[in-house]
Amino acid sequence: MDFAPDAAMQPYLDAAAEIAQQIAPDYSARETAGQIEPELRLLMGSRGLIAPELPTALGGRDERALTTGMLTEQIARGDLTVAYVQVIGSLVGQILSRCARPEVAARWIPRITSGQDIVAIGLSEPGNGSDAGNPSMTARADGDGWVLEGTKSMSFAMHASAAVVFARTAEDRRGHGISAFLVELDRDGVECRRAPDVGTRAVGRGLVTLQGVRVPGEHLLGRLGGGFTEVMQGFDFSRALIGLQVLGAAQVSLEETWEYTSTRIAFDRPVSSFQGVAFPLAEAETLLAAARLLCQRTLWLKDSGLPHTKEAAMCKWWAPKTAYDVIHQCLLSHGQYGYLADRPLEQRMRDVMGLQIGDGTAQIMKLVIARHSVGRAAAP
Numbered sequence: 001m002d003f004a005p006d007a008a009m010q011p012y013l014d015a016a017a018e019i020a021q022q023i024a025p026d027y028s029a030r031e032t033a034g035q036i037e038p039e040l041r042l043l044m045g046s047r048g049l050i051a052p053e054l055p056t057a058l059g060g061r062d063e064r065a066l067t068t069g070m071l072t073e074q075i076a077r078g079d080l081t082v083a084y085v086q087v088i089g090s091l092v093g094q095i096l097s098r099c100a101r102p103e104v105a106a107r108w109i110p111r112i113t114s115g116q117d118i119v120a121i122g123l124s125e126p127g128n129g130s131d132a133g134n135p136s137m138t139a140r141a142d143g144d145g146w147v148l149e150g151t152k153s154m155s156f157a158m159h160a161s162a163a164v165v166f167a168r169t170a171e172d173r174r175g176h177g178i179s180a181f182l183v184e185l186d187r188d189g190v191e192c193r194r195a196p197d198v199g200t201r202a203v204g205r206g207l208v209t210l211q212g213v214r215v216p217g218e219h220l221l222g223r224l225g226g227g228f229t230e231v232m233q234g235f236d237f238s239r240a241l242i243g244l245q246v247l248g249a250a251q252v253s254l255e256e257t258w259e260y261t262s263t264r265i266a267f268d269r270p271v272s273s274f275q276g277v278a279f280p281l282a283e284a285e286t287l288l289a290a291a292r293l294l295c296q297r298t299l300w301l302k303d304s305g306l307p308h309t310k311e312a313a314m315c316k317w318w319a320p321k322t323a324y325d326v327i328h329q330c331l332l333s334h335g336q337y338g339y340l341a342d343r344p345l346e347q348r349m350r351d352v353m354g355l356q357i358g359d360g361t362a363q364i365m366k367l368v369i370a371r372h373s374v375g376r377a378a379a380p
């Protein structure tokens, strides 16, 4: 296992570091505007920073998943919400490359990797998030296509051109009889409403209602009734990416805090010379390093074709919790200045908090870990 960036990986990391520096000053402005600039997406796409692990033939760069993870962490150092573009691009790109008909994949994946379009993922519903295998959205066969009815809750609801949505295609046991579809969001019968979230507002999360929306038959992803089991596999990847995304925001917060505390004077000394200030930060360094290794190892398992569902669930509950706790500690270590709204710390805390929920809560991740450890029958 070697996580040192190699020669192939380095140009992506350099480009990501350059873009992170460029986007950092507008972190707060992006929240106020409620969007990520489309030109920024195009710039990231042109530098190969969106889903580079996808095959070259589909607009990717045949890079390792580990490369995507490392560059996601880099981008998140500048603006964690911009790194959502990487996470959603890789999640949906993987789903389409594995499950879409070749002509649908060829049409949509290059639009994602170039930054031209965002394709969102609609699994949760207003009445149903953790119990995702039991959706209310329905899809009924209609001639050579499908008609969808229901409401989904998703990131990028306000900015995506299309979404992968999960709908019930048969009355069956939970998880079975669920199919996935690619739905363009400019179709008749689609309505998008922004959610008044406390954070990650640039991502434009919201509710997407489909009322009698017709999609062509070739937009079915994977097998009919196999959507849940087949398509859900993509989440193992996004969980490790989210881990690195939040760690990027926490690491930069920690670096800023060492800088601040080593120059802020109290009792005639830099406050970092007090153990009460320095030791929590030293502990934070340790926790971030450990969480990063967990996420990188999960991506290494993916790159090696080895199972990593349990490890991905560990990344998803532990990295956001650790990142949130570290940023909170950083805010406190800044004293009154940490509490100012014009500093990025409080915004990062609100944004990371969203990722303690989005893509599955800590409780659901611990269920996954327990089931993979003792089997379903003996787990909660």
Ligand SMILES: Cc1cc2nc3c(=O)[nH]c(=O)nc-3n(C[C@H](O)[C@H](O)[C@H](O)COP(=O)(O)OP(=O)(O)OC[C@H]3O[C@@H](n4cnc5c(N)ncnc54)[C@H](O)[C@@H]3O)c2cc1C
Pocket: 120, 121, 122, 123, 124, 125, 126, 127, 128, 129, 130, 131, 153, 154, 155, 156, 200, 205, 354, 355, 357, 358, 359, 360, 361, 362, 363, 364
């Ligand atoms: C920032 C953000 C971005 C998001 N982006 C997307 C997106 O792009 N696409 C998408 O489809 N969804 C998205 N979501 C929705 C998200 O996936 C759900 O909110 C999440 O899965 C939890 O579902 P819920 O909100 O319905 O909570 P509920 O399922 O109602 O759960 C409420 C509480 O009960 C706990 N709980 C539920 N069941 C169990 C159980 N069996 N054992 C123990 N505890 C349990 C939960 O952990 C939670 O604490 C996003 C959410 C946020 C906040």
